[in-house]
Amino acid sequence: MTMSVLGALATPLLQRLPPETAHRAAIAALKYAPFTSSAHSPAGLALRAFDLDFPNPIGMAAGFDKSAEAAPSLLALGFGFVEVGTLTPRPQKGNSSPRLFRLPADGALINRMGFNNDGYVAAQARLAARPAKGIVGVNFGPNRDAADRLADFVAGVEAFAPYASYFTINVSSPNTPGLRDLQQREAFDELVARVAVARETAQPRRPLLIKIAPDLDLHALDDIVDVCVSRGVDGVIVANTTIARPSSLRDLQVREAGGLSGRPLFAPSTRMLAQAYLRCGGALTLIGAGGVENAETALAKIEAGATLVQLYTGLIYRGPRLIGEILDGLAKAAPTPGDLAKLVGARAREWAAAD
Numbered sequence: 001m002t003m004s005v006l007g008a009l010a011t012p013l014l015q016r017l018p019p020e021t022a023h024r025a026a027i028a029a030l031k032y033a034p035f036t037s038s039a040h041s042p043a044g045l046a047l048r049a050f051d052l053d054f055p056n057p058i059g060m061a062a063g064f065d066k067s068a069e070a071a072p073s074l075l076a077l078g079f080g081f082v083e084v085g086t087l088t089p090r091p092q093k094g095n096s097s098p099r100l101f102r103l104p105a106d107g108a109l110i111n112r113m114g115f116n117n118d119g120y121v122a123a124q125a126r127l128a129a130r131p132a133k134g135i136v137g138v139n140f141g142p143n144r145d146a147a148d149r150l151a152d153f154v155a156g157v158e159a160f161a162p163y164a165s166y167f168t169i170n171v172s173s174p175n176t177p178g179l180r181d182l183q184q185r186e187a188f189d190e191l192v193a194r195v196a197v198a199r200e201t202a203q204p205r206r207p208l209l210i211k212i213a214p215d216l217d218l219h220a221l222d223d224i225v226d227v228c229v230s231r232g233v234d235g236v237i238v239a240n241t242t243i244a245r246p247s248s249l250r251d252l253q254v255r256e257a258g259g260l261s262g263r264p265l266f267a268p269s270t271r272m273l274a275q276a277y278l279r280c281g282g283a284l285t286l287i288g289a290g291g292v293e294n295a296e297t298a299l300a301k302i303e304a305g306a307t308l309v310q311l312y313t314g315l316i317y318r319g320p321r322l323i324g325e326i327l328d329g330l331a332k333a334a335p336t337p338g339d340l341a342k343l344v345g346a347r348a349r350e351w352a353a354a355d
């Protein structure tokens with residue numbers, strides 16, 4: 001049932017609606033769809049990471065279910081985990097519309113949503129009411145007009161400790177002015193130090209992840225990995241959307257400001273993932289995101305160093321059937337439990353050197 005309602009996610013009709021209207025319709029369909037039966041994950045794809053048991057490594061990336069309205073239905077579609085958010089302490093409207101653009105010729109989206117979301121309290125209530133089963137991470141960030149941005153992150157740890165399978169600190173959205181500056185070494189160290197203390201105090205203790213931009217240079221990546229390892233961060237998500245506009249883009253919407261996601265992000269974000277993998281020597285668990293649109297691109301993320309994979313834009317163009325297709329393809333590469341772990345980072349050197 002869930003699948004039939006959600007097959008609508010990628011129908012020609014939905015594709016003809018303005019992108020944000022289509023997104024609202026998809027969230028509404030998911031929210032009110034029954035989610036009694038969970039899709040079955042191939043046995044070889046189960047894995048343990050962050051002390052959590054994932055049925056498979058493919059996750060819904062942050063930004064699709066910003067206000068935690070649809071996590072159980074997304075899990076029922078077959079995702080191995082769902083990341084809700086980005087949530088901010090107070091509800092906020094985000095930037096003015098239009099702020100989401102399709103670039104079909106490039107398999108891409110540009111968004112400048114600006115953290116539109118219902119705020120911590122509404123999301124807490126929804127997460128408290130959800131069935132206990134399934135891994136749901138919570139991604140949070142500061143309000144645009146926050147007096148103390150670091151305090152907004154600390155409040156996120158305190159607010160979501162009872163409900164989040166893991167926390168993601170989002171310092172990489174291009175649509176909140178100044179947010180990405182928190183990736184600079186001193187500011188980043190101060191942020192991570194404060195958040196790390198908060199998560200030791202909050203009950204229960206949850207895994208702590210950082211989500212980074214694909215536009216960092218390699219020195220900045222060195223600093224991020226150093227700080228994460230020394231402050232006891234558990235994982236890094238590589239990467240958020242890019243502010244770059246590769247010259248290969250054909251769609252006229254390329255002129256829109258915001259973060260670019262989808263196919264043009266695949267190569268640069270996979271290279272950065274491999275660079276992160278080679279720097280952290282297994283001390284951090286990596287999640288690969290950016291341009292995953294089939295089993296090959298998902299497998300490439302794993303071989304570049306990702307233990308887990310997330311996607312967003314691929315789902316918009318391909319619809320929910322994409323999830324099963326990726327799981328089937330990965331199951332061929334990893335038929336028995338433990339096979340997948342052996343592939344993690346197997347081609348990191350090649351990816352790190354790729355042009």
Ligand SMILES: Cc1cc2nc3c(=O)[nH]c(=O)nc-3n(C[C@H](O)[C@H](O)[C@H](O)COP(=O)(O)O)c2cc1C
Binds near residue numbers: 113
């Ligand atoms: C419309 C849209 C909104 C997004 N909002 C968020 C967000 O609120 N927080 C976040 O961490 N990432 C956000 N992202 C980034 C995605 O989580 C993901 O990192 C990025 O899109 C790359 O994956 P993809 O190429 O599979 O889309 C957003 C992406 C899109 C397309």
